[in-house]
Amino acid sequence: MAEIRVMREDLRPPAPPPKRHFISIKDVSRDDVERLLATARMFERSLEREVKKLPTLKGRLVINVFYESSTRTSSSFELAAKRLSADTMSIKSSGSSVDKGESLKDTAITLGAYDPDVIVLRHPQIGAPHLVARVTDAHVVNAGDGKHQHPTQALLDLYTMREAFGRLDALHVAIVGDVLHSRVARSLIQALALMGAHVTLIGPPALLPRGIEAMGCETTTDIGAIAAADVVYVLRMQRERMQEGANYVPSLREYAARWGVTPERLRPGQKVMHPGPMNRGVEIDPRVADHADALIETQVRAGLVTRMAVLYDLLTSGPVGVKTESVLEVA
Amino acid sequence: MLFAKAAPKENIVVRGARVVDPSEGIDAVLDVRVDEGVVAALGTDLDTNSHRVIEGEGLVLASAFVDPHVHLRTPGREDEETIASGTAAAAAGGYCAILAMPNTEPVVDSAATLGALVEAARAEAEIPVGFLAAITKQQRGTELTEMAELADVGAAGFSDDGVPVSSPGLMRRALQYGAVTHRRIALHCEETTLSHDGQMHEGEVSAELGFTGYPSVAESLMVERDLALAAYERQPLHLLHLSAWESVQALRRARADGVAATAEVTPHHLCLTDEAVRSLDTNVKMNPPLRSASDRTALVEALKDGTITAIATDHAPHARHEKDVPFEAAPFGVTGLETAFAALYTQLVEPGVVPLETILERMSAGPARAYGLDEPRVAVGKPANLVLLDLKASYRITAESFRSRSVNSWLLGATVKGAIRATVAAGRVVFAA
Numbered sequence: 001m002a003e004i005r006v007m008r009e010d011l012r013p014p015a016p017p018p019k020r021h022f023i024s025i026k027d028v029s030r031d032d033v034e035r036l037l038a039t040a041r042m043f044e045r046s047l048e049r050e051v052k053k054l055p056t057l058k059g060r061l062v063i064n065v066f067y068e069s070s071t072r073t074s075s076s077f078e079l080a081a082k083r084l085s086a087d088t089m090s091i092k093s094s095g096s097s098v099d100k101g102e103s104l105k106d107t108a109i110t111l112g113a114y115d116p117d118v119i120v121l122r123h124p125q126i127g128a129p130h131l132v133a134r135v136t137d138a139h140v141v142n143a144g145d146g147k148h149q150h151p152t153q154a155l156l157d158l159y160t161m162r163e164a165f166g167r168l169d170a171l172h173v174a175i176v177g178d179v180l181h182s183r184v185a186r187s188l189i190q191a192l193a194l195m196g197a198h199v200t201l202i203g204p205p206a207l208l209p210r211g212i213e214a215m216g217c218e219t220t221t222d223i224g225a226i227a228a229a230d231v232v233y234v235l236r237m238q239r240e241r242m243q244e245g246a247n248y249v250p251s252l253r254e255y256a257a258r259w260g261v262t263p264e265r266l267r268p269g270q271k272v273m274h275p276g277p278m279n280r281g282v283e284i285d286p287r288v289a290d291h292a293d294a295l296i297e298t299q300v301r302a303g304l305v306t307r308m309a310v311l312y313d314l315l316t317s318g319p320v321g322v323k324t325e326s327v328l329e330v331a
Numbered sequence: 332m333l334f335a336k337a338a339p340k341e342n343i344v345v346r347g348a349r350v351v352d353p354s355e356g357i358d359a360v361l362d363v364r365v366d367e368g369v370v371a372a373l374g375t376d377l378d379t380n381s382h383r384v385i386e387g388e389g390l391v392l393a394s395a396f397v398d399p400h401v402h403l404r405t406p407g408r409e410d411e412e413t414i415a416s417g418t419a420a421a422a423a424g425g426y427c428a429i430l431a432m433p434n435t436e437p438v439v440d441s442a443a444t445l446g447a448l449v450e451a452a453r454a455e456a457e458i459p460v461g462f463l464a465a466i467t468k469q470q471r472g473t474e475l476t477e478m479a480e481l482a483d484v485g486a487a488g489f490s491d492d493g494v495p496v497s498s499p500g501l502m503r504r505a506l507q508y509g510a511v512t513h514r515r516i517a518l519h520c521e522e523t524t525l526s527h528d529g530q531m532h533e534g535e536v537s538a539e540l541g542f543t544g545y546p547s548v549a550e551s552l553m554v555e556r557d558l559a560l561a562a563y564e565r566q567p568l569h570l571l572h573l574s575a576w577e578s579v580q581a582l583r584r585a586r587a588d589g590v591a592a593t594a595e596v597t598p599h600h601l602c603l604t605d606e607a608v609r610s611l612d613t614n615v616k617m618n619p620p621l622r623s624a625s626d627r628t629a630l631v632e633a634l635k636d637g638t639i640t641a642i643a644t645d646h647a648p649h650a651r652h653e654k655d656v657p658f659e660a661a662p663f664g665v666t667g668l669e670t671a672f673a674a675l676y677t678q679l680v681e682p683g684v685v686p687l688e689t690i691l692e693r694m695s696a697g698p699a700r701a702y703g704l705d706e707p708r709v710a711v712g713k714p715a716n717l718v719l720l721d722l723k724a725s726y727r728i729t730a731e732s733f734r735s736r737s738v739n740s741w742l743l744g745a746t747v748k749g750a751i752r753a754t755v756a757a758g759r760v761v762f763a764a
Contacts, residue, residue: 103655125656126611126657127611131656209544214535214539
């Protein structure tokens, strides 16, 4: 059982070199993703055992800092760390110094003083994890920064698709809905492109950002285009991001009628995914959500093992470095 | 219209520099003698008498720069910049005159506020500074300021910079009344229902990074509106910090049709594109935003062909802690007074994209003309407004190198070429390195 040798005390991970992070899919290679998926698979098997806890990250400290509400991501990160025997701490913005107007930088410096091994950060603003990475010595895992990236979600989605189809290469994925406001979509488009899958974005015109084709996908406003896909990935209509009077769509009712994923629009055998939380009856018909072809529960389970893999990978061999590009280099 | 602290005019000889003044048609190695603040002679082997001698060998002497767009943050945010620190920064950047924007706290929209600034400038401004007053009260876009009185008190022009005059009806009234003041109206062109919450240029980079886009058309639509109003009212206007290809096209057409429109462009829009935002460095966040490569090319071409006649820094100091936040939380604006020439020389002149003469003209006579100020000239009988440039000097820009109170420069950490060795403003040596 070579895969679970990590359980052996003598192979505990060595002290990590500082400053490796998992902030964007852009910062990882195909090999990195393959290794992370393989590690997640290994953890999935270990979770089938009666005692699910591994001693791998014993003595490590993982701090979860969530500036936005979250059920799945925060709980799975916390459980992932606990399953690997790490100490965990959870900070939420409400009830903390953030309520008193403390800046992200100062909060990060404060938490950094506890010498955490990993800081998992969710923040409503793009670039927040980069700032935390800059001012602390912890490995930073991006659990969602504004509309930018949610790389562990993409990883768990790849894992789910690989489990269902046995491959990612040449898989056709239709991503349906509010791409504009979706960090999930941005990470997933990049991750699927990296692994050789084919991506079609489908949604109302104002919710398909201008220029997004450059990320390696095609776009259409025709919901009929989902017929050609192996996987229909349904995005949440982010009502809280829909500013009053922005008129991205005339109404949720019209959205549901024209772009909602219903049984009638699917063909047998198509798999349906959703990052959650779902608005049943808006972007996804409840019959679709509860059907056997929906992989939504699988996604949740995949979230645990892929996040275990990310924590393990960062604190051991590790892929991923945040690229710090200077303004003039990229100009 | 320009105010500075009282100081004795100097007797100076700049010896053996290559004198370049495209407006005067000069490009020759000469001595320049300044008697009591006025250029008295250009020639070879000039007598230095007891004059202060500045060695210019191997250096370029040009007419000093005029920055038509500076935020001095006074009154209200003196922690970010003051008249003293801002004009000292300008002197270090080779400027002999700057114009300050009125979007302060409070807004410069009354004779009392403007009068206090004029008094402060007379006490502490290292180089001559002019103050624009607001077009509308509190820049709210609903009521005109008392523009005639403000002009009498010394307003150098009028602008609601930072925000547009959204109502076309009010914009028309401002242009009509502008004729009474004989001062230029300068417009920040932004259709806010299109730029709404925009963090950067709308395009492939914003799509990938997830930032709300601020499309080019948000600027060009307003440019077209304002040019149409200026044409109809037969009034001149000045367009602030153009960033988009479409705006340049509109300006070119209007000028060909006889509209008396001038425009400015910033060093950062001439040097950078939206690709720079991938760094998520808050020092590349400004309004208008950095745009695409084709927009940048159009701006450079417009600068060369004279469609755009002025380079303006839009020097916008911000407190460190306000920029040390995620990109979306950061305020718009970057500093530029102390780095403008070096940035343009490094990025445009040295690679052979724009001739040195063009940059010098657009940083000096061009902006002066746009606001009806005296053009700095290297000519006998003219006030000495001179800058001594070292085109060979290569150096690194660090946070410690600024005279400005703020350090939010997009060039932090960059190595540039082209240093200011001395600045003479209104007959006085205001900077010497």
